[in-house]
Amino acid sequence: MTGRYFEDLVVGLTIEHPVRRTVTETDNLLVSALTHNPQPLHLDAEYAVGTEFGRIVVNGLFTFSLMVGISVGETTLGTLVANLGYDQVRMPRPVFIGDTLRVRTTVSDTRPSASRPEAGLVVFSHETLNQRDEVVCTCTRTALVRRRSLAG
Known part of the structure; x- marks a missing residue:
């Protein structure tokens, strides 16, 4: 178990997660197919060429899920009771096939x-x-994260 207990997660703690991931065409196709998302911007290269992006844009749900997934190892792996919510999801720039992504997490409260x-x-x-x-x-x-007293 590499996750952290409630007592270890202090406001201001910032974690630069070591896992980096280069996004592949397969990643994008799988998440689009699994979620039944037929958006041509994610699946049709000929269509995407005619957009302002000029190429396929990776499905945002992949990017969001990868972000949370990469964070688990150093935050809540083995200490999580439940995720209670995801708020203020923003995607200020597109992700393209071939981009390499990394994640940073800060404890804010x-x-x-x-x-x-x-x-x-x-x-x-x-x-x-x-x-x-x-x-x-x-x-x-x-x-909702376990306190260390449960580890005993």
Whole structure:
């Protein structure tokens, strides 16, 4: 288990996640097919050439899911009770096939749970950056995380 307990997740803690991922055409096709998303901007190269982007734009749900997934190892792996919500999801720049993405997480808020003394609420601010250090996706994730006292 590499996740952190509630007590370890202090406001201001910033984690540069070591996993980086180059997005492939297969990634984009799979997430579009699995979610039944027929958007030609994600699937049709001839269509995409005629758009302002000039090429296929990666399905944003892939980018969002990758961002959260990459963060799990150093945040909540083995300590998560439940993810309670995702807020303020933003995609300020497009992601293209061949982009290499990395993720940074900052703990932006914490508080003990009023109803579950064995856990606390943590708000993570996640951001994904491409190989040019441009932010391509952000969100806040609220998680219920175990306290260390449960580990005993």
